Amino acid sequence: MNILEVTLSDGTVRLGDELVATGRDRSGPVSIGIRPEALRLSSESGMSANVRWIENLGSQYLIGVQAGEISLVVLSSEPPGSKSVRIQFDPKDLHVFDKDAGESLAGSSARHTVRC
DSSP states (O other): OEEEEEEEBTTEEEETTEEEEOSOOOOEEEEEEEOGGGOEEESSSSEEEEEEEEEEOSSSEEEEEEETTEEEEEEESSOOSSSEEEEEOOGGGOEEEETTTOOBOOOOSOOEEEEO
């Protein structure tokens, strides 16, 4: 799982060039987790990222990307078409944890992505 130390502001977090509403009514430091298989490569929309490395697993590829200051690992059935990619995900696939206690913070299902 990709684990990121971030700060929520009224339940919203900046990931790369995207603002993401997490569905949590909270502000302050948290840990966010998102599984590599929940991230998708896109050529048209999503968070801008640069490919740093690719590992061929046979039928799938692990792809390390850098989106602004965050590093992510993507699991894809296709290799990226270039070094510059876009990453999409459904905000419901974000897992938000209390930074100190490590406990999961439940959220609503009304999460969405806001373009900047």
